[in-house]
Amino acid sequence: MHGKKTVAIGILGSKLDRVGKGEQRWNKWRPSLSLCQQPDLVIDRLELIHGEARWDADLALKVAADIAQVSPETEVRLHTMAMRNAWDFEEVYAALHDFAADYPFDTEGEDYLVHITTGTHVQQIVWFLLAESRHIPAKLIQTQPGGLRDDDAGAAGKHVITDLDLQRYDQIAKRFQAERLEGTELLKSGIATRNAAFNRTIEQIERVAVRSRAPILISGPTGAGKSFLARQIYELKRGRHRIDGPFVEVNCATLRGEF
Numbered sequence: 001m002h003g004k005k006t007v008a009i010g011i012l013g014s015k016l017d018r019v020g021k022g023e024q025r026w027n028k029w030r031p032s033l034s035l036c037q038q039p040d041l042v043i044d045r046l047e048l049i050h051g052e053a054r055w056d057a058d059l060a061l062k063v064a065a066d067i068a069q070v071s072p073e074t075e076v077r078l079h080t081m082a083m084r085n086a087w088d089f090e091e092v093y094a095a096l097h098d099f100a101a102d103y104p105f106d107t108e109g110e111d112y113l114v115h116i117t118t119g120t121h122v123q124q125i126v127w128f129l130l131a132e133s134r135h136i137p138a139k140l141i142q143t144q145p146g147g148l149r150d151d152d153a154g155a156a157g158k159h160v161i162t163d164l165d166l167q168r169y170d171q172i173a174k175r176f177q178a179e180r181l182e183g184t185e186l187l188k189s190g191i192a193t194r195n196a197a198f199n200r201t202i203e204q205i206e207r208v209a210v211r212s213r214a215p216i217l218i219s220g221p222t223g224a225g226k227s228f229l230a231r232q233i234y235e236l237k238r239g240r241h242r243i244d245g246p247f248v249e250v251n252c253a254t255l256r257g258e259f
Contacts, residue, residue: 005044008035008141010115011123012050012060019062029145029157031117032063036071037156038143043113045075049099052082086120093126100135112138113161132164139163186239187232209233210240 010032017032019025036043046067050060057080064076083095105112114131116124130136139161146157184199184206208216216233218226227249237243 005110006042006113007045007047007110008043008113008115009047009136009138010035010049010117011119012048012056012063013118014051014056014059016118017059017063019059019066025066030063030066031115031143031157033066033070034143034157035115035141035159036067036074038159039156041159043071043074044110045077047077047079047103049079049081051086052080087122089122089126092120092122093129096123096126096130097135100130103136105137107137112136113141114138115143116140117143128164186236187229205229205233206236209236210242213242 013031017030019030020028032046032048036046048060048064050056057078060078064078067074067076079099081095081099083091085091114127114136116127119127127136128140131138131140140163141159141161143157143159184202187202187205187209205216216230218230220226231247231249234243234247
């Protein structure tokens with residue numbers, strides 16, 4: 001029985017992947033080419049995304065031709081993607097999300113890597129988000145030059161693979177859990193209770209407070225502790241850099257005037 005194929009997905013680097021003239025291009029480190037030159041990693045297929053411009057398409061063809069020379073076992077598939085502003089988060093996320101939604105992933109027969117060395121910082125962030133959310137069932141791979149000396153610049157370089165499945169990283173998962181517990185304990189102010197409804201409410205408040213800057217409305221009868229809870233939420237949000245400025249308490253019952 002054959003093992004799984006390794007499929008890499010990446011964006012053409014408009015600068016880093018640029019092909020030099022003649023044989024000089026082989027002395028330059030180029031990340032998409034380097035990805036297919038790793039001695040301990042065989043890329044069976046490279047899904048290479050490029051822009052609509054003519055020079056983008058020409059560069060993609062040249063890179064694919066060079067990959068065929070250094071790694072004939074690698075199949076290169078070129079994908080033209082309409083992305084007018086590669087620094088616009090909404091546009092980039094929509095384009096790459098649509099690509100992931102339409103791609104026929106075969107996790108039983110293929111392992112996937114997302115190459116994050118090329119592309120704008122926004123594109124790299126979106127790759128991370130799509131992999132972390134499992135919209136793309138892939139690990140992240142980063143390539144880099146292999147040496148510090150000038151005569152090492154044309155080498156295949158190195159690569160680092162990162163798996164974002166936190167279930168494999170118990171220490172990271174435990175740390176996140178500890179931070180959540182600190183947040184809920186702050187909101188509960190040391191009140192130990194087994195009341196499931198109360199604990200569930202506090203956990204929901206903690207999740208909203210640390211993930212959003214939106215206003216929070218707390219309602220309830222007089223003496224229920226709304227002001228105290230509001231102060232605790234403020235302290236939690238300030239500790240997570242979600243809010244600035246001092247805590248200001250205003251008794252609306254004392255306000256006068258026409259509105």
